[in-house]
Amino acid sequence: MTVxxxxxxxxTGYLHIGGARTALFSYLYAKxxxxxxxxxxEDTDRERSTQEAVDAIFEGMAWLNLKSDFxxxxxxxxxxxxxxxxxxxxxxxxxxHCYASKEELDAMRAExxxxxxxxxxxxxxxxxxxxxxxxxxxxxxxxVRFRNPGEGQVVIRDLIKGExxxxxxxxxxxxxxxxxxxxxxxxxxxxxxWDMGITHVIRGDDHVNNTPRQINILKALGATPPAYAHVSxxxxxxxxxxxxxxxxxxxxxYRAMGFMPEALLNYLVRLxxxxxxxxxxxxxxxxxxFDFDHVSASPARFDMEKAWWVNHQYLKITDPAIIxxxxxxHLRRIGVDPANGPDLKAVIEQQRERCRSLVEMAEKSKFFxxxxxxxxxxxxxxxxxxxxxxxxxxxxxxxEALPEWTAAALHTAVNGYxxxxxxxxxxxxxxxxxxxxxxxxxxxxDQTLFLLGxxxxxxxxxxxxxxxxxxx
RNA sequence: GCUCCUAUCGUCUAGAGGCCUAGGACGGAGCCCUCUCAAGGCUUAAACCCCGGUUCGAAUCCGGGUAGGAGCGCCA
Numbered sequence: 001m002t003v004x005x006x007x008x009x010x011x012t013g014y015l016h017i018g019g020a021r022t023a024l025f026s027y028l029y030a031k032x033x034x035x036x037x038x039x040x041x042e043d044t045d046r047e048r049s050t051q052e053a054v055d056a057i058f059e060g061m062a063w064l065n066l067k068s069d070f071x072x073x074x075x076x077x078x079x080x081x082x083x084x085x086x087x088x089x090x091x092x093x094x095x096x097h098c099y100a101s102k103e104e105l106d107a108m109r110a111e112x113x114x115x116x117x118x119x120x121x122x123x124x125x126x127x128x129x130x131x132x133x134x135x136x137x138x139x140x141x142x143x144v145r146f147r148n149p150g151e152g153q154v155v156i157r158d159l160i161k162g163e164x165x166x167x168x169x170x171x172x173x174x175x176x177x178x179x180x181x182x183x184x185x186x187x188x189x190x191x192x193x194w195d196m197g198i199t200h201v202i203r204g205d206d207h208v209n210n211t212p213r214q215i216n217i218l219k220a221l222g223a224t225p226p227a228y229a230h231v232s233x234x235x236x237x238x239x240x241x242x243x244x245x246x247x248x249x250x251x252x253x254y255r256a257m258g259f260m261p262e263a264l265l266n267y268l269v270r271l272x273x274x275x276x277x278x279x280x281x282x283x284x285x286x287x288x289x290f291d292f293d294h295v296s297a298s299p300a301r302f303d304m305e306k307a308w309w310v311n312h313q314y315l316k317i318t319d320p321a322i323i324x325x326x327x328x329x330h331l332r333r334i335g336v337d338p339a340n341g342p343d344l345k346a347v348i349e350q351q352r353e354r355c356r357s358l359v360e361m362a363e364k365s366k367f368f369x370x371x372x373x374x375x376x377x378x379x380x381x382x383x384x385x386x387x388x389x390x391x392x393x394x395x396x397x398x399x400e401a402l403p404e405w406t407a408a409a410l411h412t413a414v415n416g417y418x419x420x421x422x423x424x425x426x427x428x429x430x431x432x433x434x435x436x437x438x439x440x441x442x443x444x445x446d447q448t449l450f451l452l453g454x455x456x457x458x459x460x461x462x463x464x465x466x467x468x469x470x471x472x
Numbered sequence: 473g474c475u476c477c478u479a480u481c482g483u484c485u486a487g488a489g490g491c492c493u494a495g496g497a498c499g500g501a502g503c504c505c506u507c508u509c510a511a512g513g514c515u516u517a518a519a520c521c522c523c524g525g526u527u528c529g530a531a532u533c534c535g536g537g538u539a540g541g542a543g544c545g546c547c548a
Contacts, residue, residue: 102545178546207548209542273485278496278497308498309499353512430507433509
């Protein structure tokens with residue numbers, strides 16, 4: 001049997017981080033077993049589904065490089081099939097019409113709550129042998145309800161949570177088709193998973209309570225239920241549900257914050273899943289090692305600090321050529337033209353050790369591509385002094401005379417100058433930094449000057465000298 | 473309220489009855505290295521929710537508490 005998994009988001013918002021993790025788990029499980037992974041858009045709620053949300057989901061999945069093995073499926077394009085199955089169930093007696101109005105049902109629930117009972121449909125329109133149904137009200141379009149078994153139990157053998165048992169008594173007759181004929185979620189899911197040969201349903205654990213009903217519908221249809229794996233939710237840093245305040249929302253925003261897609265995925269896979277003490281995985285390793293035996297059943301908190309650490313690890317070990325396009329995106333985002341300076345790969349090579357995010361890298365690398373917009377006040381006060389200016393002035397002359405503008409030549413020149421003046425390297429390198437970078441933070445000074453280039457370096461050294469002189 | 477789920481350092485987790493004086497990672501603290509910022513190296517503090525039971529032996533199995541969470545829609 002070929003494993004087929006699916007990710008089935010509803011397009012009512014962006015692709016959030018929890019959804020991304022379920023998508024990842026589904027993807028990994030399918031790949032691990034040489035199976036297929038598909039993306040299905042659950043857009044039967046026409047009120048709330050939007051095209052923007054569909055686009056956002058595709059964008060997120062594409063950025064994460066979680067590719068579907070089939071064309072995307074939209075539930076709204078399968079209405080004929082759902083209607084057909086509804087008719088089939090109506091004919092078989094496993095579903096029935098219910099004419100109760102929304103108001104009536106609301107009143108019923110309110111009463112039940114008042115009596116401290118679990119609110120549930122009381123079966124007033126459910127046909128039973130020997131039971132007389134109420135008279136059909138005129139002009140009312142009925143909904144269709146599934147006739148859930150009244151007795152027995154449903155056992156879910158969940159791959160993550162183990163055996164979960166529900167009494168059929170707890171389950172009421174859910175609506176499978178609305179009054180306007182549009183089928184509902186619990187029904188569409190069942191028909192789709194069945195039709196598409198889904199073998200493993202991997203989804204958020206907010207769906208556990210739906211599962212027994214879905215299994216019952218499947219059984220009524222004569223289908224074999226798939227295996228289930230209910231993944232626990234991701235909590236915010238304070239243990240509460242993830243929200244905007246925790247900075248954990250759409251995957252697109254993680255991109256904007258400066259994450260590499262593979263790094264985000266790596267962080268996410270470790271949130272709930274483990275493979276001994278291993279923290280870092282390539283995509284191939286994730287595929288080779290992922291399994292549900294080691295997925296935790298308890299909810300996990302999103303820890304930004306650790307996520308940044310993982311991102312940093314990726315920045316340090318990934319081929320600069322792979323980082324470059326993403327880095328490029330960030331530079332443009334802050335209004336920097338990457339063409340107007342050194343090769344991105346070389347800059348990445350120098351900056352990767354000192355940046356946890358690409359946003360940070362872009363900001364710290366801006367000076368390579370754009371003119372300085374002033375000096376950091378504190379750094380300037382400390383290093384752009386008359387003494388510093390003297391150093392810069394002499395150094396400018398020395399560097400101007402360099403036959404070759406290489407990191408090695410610059411290293412020798414700067415170090416040689418410091419030695420000849422019996423100055424500590426810090427006394428020389430720091431003023432240069434501030435002059436050339438605008439602040440006292442940068443990669444090693446020889447590399448910095450090399451990448452910045454002769455023209456810009458000399459111009460900035462001189463500008464710093466005049467800055468100091470004009471000030472005094 | 474009812475049903476279901478969960479419970480190891482601050483956080484993510486290892487742990488499938490003896491290998492646990494509970495391991496790793498992030499974060500924290502300290503030291504070393506150092507042209508800045510980093511990176512790196514070393515050291516260190518820090519946890520089995522509680523109570524019973526099973527067993528020669530329990531973080532691990534069972535029961536009960538407690539605490540969190542999810543669901544109870546003509547939402548998905």
